[in-house]
Amino acid sequence: MLFQSWAFLIFFAIVFPFHLLVKGARLRIPCLLIANYAFYGFWNPLYPLLLLYATTVDYLAVAWMSRGGPKKLCVGLSVVNGLTLLAFFKYAAFIADNVNLLLAKFGMAWSAPRPDFVLPVGISFYVFQSLTYTIDCYRGQVERETSFWRYAAFVSLFPQICAGPIQRARELLPQLRETPRIGGRDVADGASLFIVGLFKKVALADYFSLYVDEVYSMPGEYQAGTLMLATFAFAWQLYFDFSGYTDMARGVARMMGLRYGLNFNNPYLATGLGEFWQRWHISLSNWFRDYLYIPLGGNRKGNLRTYINMFLTMVISGLWHGASWNYVIWGALHGAGRVCTRELERTNFYRSRLPKIVKQLFTFVFVCFCWIFFRAETFADARLIVSRIFASGFGEPKFPLLMAGLALSVWAYQFVHESRFSLWLQFAPVKVALTAAMLIYIAVFARTGNQAFIYFQF
Amino acid sequence: MSQAHKAPSPSQSKDSGKSEDAFSSNSVRLSGRQWFAALVVFAAFCVLVPAAWSRAEHFAPGRDYRVPYSMSDDYWHYARLCRRAREREDVVLIGDSVVWGEYVSPDKTLSAHLNALDGKRTYANLGVDGTHPAAMLGLVRYYGRAISGRRVLLHFNPLWMTSPRVDLQTEKEFRFNHSKLVPQFFPRIPCFKDPYPNRIGTAIGRYMPVRAWVNHVSLVYLDNSDPASWTINNPLTSPIGMLTMNLPEPETAPRHEQISWTERGMKPSNFEWVSPEMSLQLMFFKQTAELLLSRGNRVLVILGPFNEHAIAAESKAGYGRIIEGMRQWLDKKGIPSFAPPLLPSEQYGDSSHPLYEGYSIMAKGLLESEAFRREFQQ
Numbered sequence: 027m028l029f030q031s032w033a034f035l036i037f038f039a040i041v042f043p044f045h046l047l048v049k050g051a052r053l054r055i056p057c058l059l060i061a062n063y064a065f066y067g068f069w070n071p072l073y074p075l076l077l078l079y080a081t082t083v084d085y086l087a088v089a090w091m092s093r094g095g096p097k098k099l100c101v102g103l104s105v106v107n108g109l110t111l112l113a114f115f116k117y118a119a120f121i122a123d124n125v126n127l128l129l130a131k132f133g134m135a136w137s138a139p140r141p142d143f144v145l146p147v148g149i150s151f152y153v154f155q156s157l158t159y160t161i162d163c164y165r166g167q168v169e170r171e172t173s174f175w176r177y178a179a180f181v182s183l184f185p186q187i188c189a190g191p192i193q194r195a196r197e198l199l200p201q202l203r204e205t206p207r208i209g210g211r212d213v214a215d216g217a218s219l220f221i222v223g224l225f226k227k228v229a230l231a232d233y234f235s236l237y238v239d240e241v242y243s244m245p246g247e248y249q250a251g252t253l254m255l256a257t258f259a260f261a262w263q264l265y266f267d268f269s270g271y272t273d274m275a276r277g278v279a280r281m282m283g284l285r286y287g288l289n290f291n292n293p294y295l296a297t298g299l300g301e302f303w304q305r306w307h308i309s310l311s312n313w314f315r316d317y318l319y320i321p322l323g324g325n326r327k328g329n330l331r332t333y334i335n336m337f338l339t340m341v342i343s344g345l346w347h348g349a350s351w352n353y354v355i356w357g358a359l360h361g362a363g364r365v366c367t368r369e370l371e372r373t374n375f376y377r378s379r380l381p382k383i384v385k386q387l388f389t390f391v392f393v394c395f396c397w398i399f400f401r402a403e404t405f406a407d408a409r410l411i412v413s414r415i416f417a418s419g420f421g422e423p424k425f426p427l428l429m430a431g432l433a434l435s436v437w438a439y440q441f442v443h444e445s446r447f448s449l450w451l452q453f454a455p456v457k458v459a460l461t462a463a464m465l466i467y468i469a470v471f472a473r474t475g476n477q478a479f480i481y482f483q484f
Numbered sequence: 485m486s487q488a489h490k491a492p493s494p495s496q497s498k499d500s501g502k503s504e505d506a507f508s509s510n511s512v513r514l515s516g517r518q519w520f521a522a523l524v525v526f527a528a529f530c531v532l533v534p535a536a537w538s539r540a541e542h543f544a545p546g547r548d549y550r551v552p553y554s555m556s557d558d559y560w561h562y563a564r565l566c567r568r569a570r571e572r573e574d575v576v577l578i579g580d581s582v583v584w585g586e587y588v589s590p591d592k593t594l595s596a597h598l599n600a601l602d603g604k605r606t607y608a609n610l611g612v613d614g615t616h617p618a619a620m621l622g623l624v625r626y627y628g629r630a631i632s633g634r635r636v637l638l639h640f641n642p643l644w645m646t647s648p649r650v651d652l653q654t655e656k657e658f659r660f661n662h663s664k665l666v667p668q669f670f671p672r673i674p675c676f677k678d679p680y681p682n683r684i685g686t687a688i689g690r691y692m693p694v695r696a697w698v699n700h701v702s703l704v705y706l707d708n709s710d711p712a713s714w715t716i717n718n719p720l721t722s723p724i725g726m727l728t729m730n731l732p733e734p735e736t737a738p739r740h741e742q743i744s745w746t747e748r749g750m751k752p753s754n755f756e757w758v759s760p761e762m763s764l765q766l767m768f769f770k771q772t773a774e775l776l777l778s779r780g781n782r783v784l785v786i787l788g789p790f791n792e793h794a795i796a797a798e799s800k801a802g803y804g805r806i807i808e809g810m811r812q813w814l815d816k817k818g819i820p821s822f823a824p825p826l827l828p829s830e831q832y833g834d835s836s837h838p839l840y841e842g843y844s845i846m847a848k849g850l851l852e853s854e855a856f857r858r859e860f861q862q
Contacts, residue, residue, distance in 0.1 A: 032684035214516045215507065222512050233712045240716070273508065291509045426719040443510055451511035458518050462525035469530065470698050471711050 027068040029220075029274040030228050037065065038278065045282055050205050058179045058282075065184035069147050076111070076146055081181045083107045084156045085174055088163045092170040104160035108153040115143050116150065120349030148188040150346060154313055156181050159195035161317055168196040176202050185279040189271050191289040191309035198284070206283020216281030218461075223273025225464040226266040228472040230432060234263035235477065237429060242401055245411045249421025253411050259425075260401045261394045262433050265293065268307070292440040294393075297385035298371040299364045302393060314343050336368070337361035347400070352408060356399040363392055534697035538564055541729045548596040550584055550609040552734045557662070558703050559627045560696035561731075562612065566630040569608035575860065576608045576631050578624065578772075579639030579786075583611025585843070587833035589738050592840045597847035605860070607637075614661030616644045617769035618652060618673065622665030624772055626690045632779035635860055637850075638772065642790045642806050643836040644765040646755040651765050652676065653758065664689075666768075673764065704731060742839055744830040745794060752794050753835070757802025760809030773819055784859050785814055786850065787823040789842075791832040820855040 027034045041061045048054045063074045084104045091100035113121070118141040126137040159177070162168040171177040180199050186192075241248050241256035248256070269290035276286045289308050296302035303311045319339045325332040337358070344357015370376050376385070395412075402408035443451055450456065507513055514522065545568060555561055569576050577583045577595045585593035595609035610631070615623055644650050649658060652666075658675035666673055668683035678686070689695040698711075705726045706714040714723055760766055776783050787807060795803055807823070814821045824846045831842035838846060850856050 028681070031681040032688055033681035036684060210516050214514055214519055217519060218513045219508055222508070222510060236713060236716045269509075276508075288506065288509065424719040426715040427722070428715045439510070448511065454518055457512055457514055458521045458525070460512060461514055461519075461522040462529070465522065465526040466529050469526075469692075469694055 027065055029271065029278070030224055033068070037061075037068075042281060046208060049208065049283065054205075055173070055175050055179050055202065059175055059182065062179060062182035062184045062187065066148070066182060066187055070144075073146050076149070077152060077182055077187075078178070080108065080111060080153060080156055081178045082174075084160050084181075085171075085177050087160055088170050091160075091163060097164055101160050101164040105157060108157050112150060112153055114141075115145055117349045118143065151190045151192055152181055152187055154310075155186075155190075155192050155195075157317070158192070158313070159199075162195055168194075168199070171195075171199055183279070183284070185275040185282070185284070186286065189268070189275075190307075191272055191275065191286055192313050193286060193309070197287070201284050208281070208283040212283065213281050216277040216279075219273045219277030219280060221277075221461060221464055223270040223275075223277060225468055226270030226273065229464070229467050230436070231263050231267035231270055232472070232477050233432075234259045234266065234429060237426065238263055238401070242403065242407070242411075245402070245407050245414065248414070249418045249423075250415045251420040251423035252425075253415050255423045255425045257394050257398055257401070257411070257415075259429065259433070261294070261390070261397050262436070264397065264400075265290070292444060294390050294437065295386055295440055295444055296389050297382060298376075298389055299360065299367055299392065300371060302389055303360075303364075310343070310346075314339050318342060333365045333368075336364050340364060351405055352399045352402060355405070355408075356396050359396045359399065363396070530692070530694040534560070534693050537697060537701075541731065543568075543731055547599055547606065548591050548593065548609065549734060550590045550593060550595075551612055552732050553613055553739060554708075554732060555703060556613045557664075558700050559623065559665070560693070560700040561704075562610075562623065563627040563630065563693075563696070565608075566610065566628050569610060570630045570634060572606065573608035573634075574605035575635040575637060576610045577637045577639065578620065578628075579611045580615045580620070580641055580644075581611065581613045582641050582837055583609065583639045584613050585609070585611070585738075586613070586837040587738055587740050587742060588840050588843060589736055590734055592738075592843060594843045594846055597843050598851065601847055602851055611639070612662075615665070616650070616652075616661065617765040617772060618667070619662035619665040621768045621772045621775065622662070622667070622690075625775055626665070627696075629779075632781065634781055636776055636781045636783045637786055638776065638783050639786045640769060640788070640810060641836055642788060642803060644769075645758045645760075645763050645806050646753075646835070648756065648758055649675075651758040651763050653762075653764060671764070671767070701727070740833065743833070744839065745791060745832050745834045746829065748834070750794065750834060752796040753799070754796040755799045755802065757799060757806060760806055763806075766806070766810070770813060773814075773817070777817075777819070782859060783819055784855060785810075785819055785821040786846075787811070787821055788836075789824040789827055789838070789846065791829075791835045792826050793829040793832065794835040820859045822850055822853045822855045824849045 027037060044057060045054070045061075048057050063077070066077060067074045084107070087100045087104040087107075091097050122138045122140045126140070129137060159168065159171070159180070163170055171180070176199070180193075180195065180202055183193070183198070238256050238260045241252055242260070245253060272289040276289070279286050287309065291305040291308065293302055293306035296305050319335055322335040322338065323331050324335060338361070340361030341354060341357045344353045344355070344360070347353045347356070398411050399405075399408045402411060439451070442448060543564065545565070549565075551558070551562060551565065566576075575598075577598075583594060585596075590596065590609075593609055593611075595607040595611075598605075598607040610628070612623065648654055652658070652660065652673045652675050654675045656675065657677040660675070663676060663678065664686050666676065668678075668687045702708060702710050702714070705728065706723060707717070709717065711723055714726075715721075758764075758766075773783055773785065787810060790803065792800070792803065811821065811823075827838055827842045827845055831839050831845070833839050
């Protein structure tokens with residue numbers, strides 16, 4: 027069930043009033059849990075079984091830990107179970123393909139069977155979210171949740187189950203324990219977040235995808251100009267798609283009395299790669315920071331280890347996105363970029379003397395270059411695109427003027443929002459006009475049909 | 485990511501000193517009152533713009549106007565045509581391509597012949613190509629409200645019962661015309677497999693005239709593609725510039741050659757007639773007639789004339805059952821009907837569509853019929 031679909035609107039029109047009715051009663055958590063599982067089961071009636079399994083294992087691991095069980099074994103069980111689920115559903119085919127490639131190289135006749143599972147929507151997100159609970163319990167950073175139902179509701183919360191943002195147990199479980207206070211302000215705020223997300227998704231992301239999909243499906247047919255513009259368009263498409271989803275998720279959660287942290291903070295205004303990762307998919311960046319980078323040693327063990335840790339974290343983050351060498355390369359490029367620019371970003375010249383706009387453009391162009399590997403269907407396609415960008419003529423890119431105008435308008439808006447003129451955007455008439463314009467644009471211009479979010483495939 | 489070790493969490497970031505930043509990465513945060521104002525502006529747009537458009541767009545249909553073939557899916561235009569017919573015409577004809585005039589030009593359709601032969605009343609052609617009864621019900625229900633209380637000649641075409649497939653009864657998905665007009669959920673149409681979220685959207689969209697208006701603009705000015713897709717195909721052109729406010733001229737030539745069904749190489753067919761009790765299309769046709777009656781329309785049903793020459797001997801009995809069943813139902817409901825005589829074989833373009841002379845014979849027969857005189861000449 028997609029947020030931008032009528033089915034969701036009807037689902038929420040039923041769930042929300044019911045939630046308001048029972049918010050102070052014991053029924054709140056069971057009702058929320060039913061809504062969560064119904065929402066998730068809408069994709070595939072078997073998915074909730076997998077979700078229930080993942081939830082139960084982690085809950086029991088912590089319960090055992092709290093009753094004096096061996097802590098390392100308990101947390102190990104939980105981590106191994108989570109990663110096994112991911113390996114089984116997400117990486118099995120990738121592993122089999124690579125094993126078979128190696129076997130063929132050594133001339134061996136046997137080949138590993140290639141499983142062909144459908145990747146359950148959101149598995150990467152809820153497995154990571156559940157792991158925040160077991161690991162934090164192990165570290166003593168979060169109290170054990172005694173109610174299985176509340177824990178199950180935490181793992182399966184419908185606003186974020188499909189594509190995050192990945193919420194920490196220590197942030198979300200306390201909210202679920204308290205009776206939510208939902209006022210008119212929360213509903214208005216939630217609606218504000220939701221409408222911006224809806225606009226980003228149906229009016230912008232789905233529109234940009236028309237151009238990107240056409241070019242990336244046959245990259246050999248296009249010259250440098252078109253390929254570059256399609257890559258820029260993809261950068262915006264991905265941002266609108268994923269941040270649009272997050273905005274809608276945060277909006278829905280807010281209306282339900284839950285607060286989710288910011289997940290995107292105008293990432294294309296970043297002045298360096300370090301800052302980019304503090305602005306892009308913040309919940310995942312923080313997850314990798316807290317549960318991988320720091321445990322690896324972070325920056326405590328000298329420069330070399332810091333660079334290795336940084337690089338490894340980015341490569342694994344790339345692999346988290348998908349079972350393909352393209353994602354690994356994408357992660358490695360970011361890792362290498364981060365390693366190379368870390369010292370540069372600390373210099374006085376870069377920090378003070380280089381104009382901000384130059385730094386932003388440099389970062390944006392590098393990030394776009396990396397997106398080529400993220401978006402291309404195959405590694406061969408990515409190589410072809412890169413080689414054509416540098417080797418073929420510019421050509422005559424037929425880039426829709428409207429699309430260019432929209433991307434520039436959003437960029438300009440974000441500039442103003444982060445500038446000293448941001449107060450202009452907070453004038454009531456400006457906000458009302460902007461919201462009415464978004465509603466009208468959605469009604470008139472948005473494409474009909476419900477396109478899934480890009481991050482659902484991860 | 486490396487700075488992440490030392491990096492503050494988003495809620496503690498350097499920007500978070502401003503409360504707005506913790507809320508979102510933009511300034512769109514409306515209060516209840518501001519939301520109300522935004523919704524009022526939006527609602528005003530949705531109501532006023534289509535209404536203003538309707539006045540501004542040049543639309544002066546002639547007496548024998550019919551919906552251009554390319555605008556068959558333009559239900560907003562159909563609703564406007566119904567409003568125009570209510571103002572100008574005495575009788576409206578509703579039906580599928582038989583009424584629309586599949587093999588003839590606009591001035592040779594059934595309504596055109598009636599206009600020419602009947603000096604007292606005027607007739608509007610509200611036929612739409614491809615509107616099988618399930619779609620006709622939706623067309624009349626959602627877009628034909630303006631003709632409430634008018635005299636209606638409702639055409640019944642047995643073609644839609646010639647097989648379980650055209651009766652929409654097969655379980656295998658079958659993409660048919662005007663699927664946005666058919667009931668999306670109940671009664672269940674077995675061959676209609678649109679995903680449920682799309683159906684919900686379709687069902688809700690019927691009550692949002694702005695959606696139908698957008699479809700009209702796309703269909704008429706943007707090569708029948710949505711505005712977003714249109715800019716992909718026309719990257720350097722402004723869609724605004726395409727809005728000339730001139731509707732396409734109705735086609736003056738027939739869509740097909742004026743030759744009979746036998747000259748087309750057709751042979752008599754052994755139709756698998758659906759039984760009248762089981763037919764979905766028949767049920768939808770009856771519902772359309774009842775809907776019109778409930779809206780105060782005076783309805784006269786034209787039964788056929790189906791091309792009986794094209795029915796193989798072994799399936800004539802099935803056809804007889806359909807017509808007889810229909811007659812009985814109409815009698816029971818007190819709805820007058822007229823069954824034109826079977827036309828000469830050479831006056832059929834296919835199994836159900838008359839050619840030019842065929843319409844002429846139908847029109848004469850109708851005007852002289854007892855049912856018509858009794859019901860419509862008062």
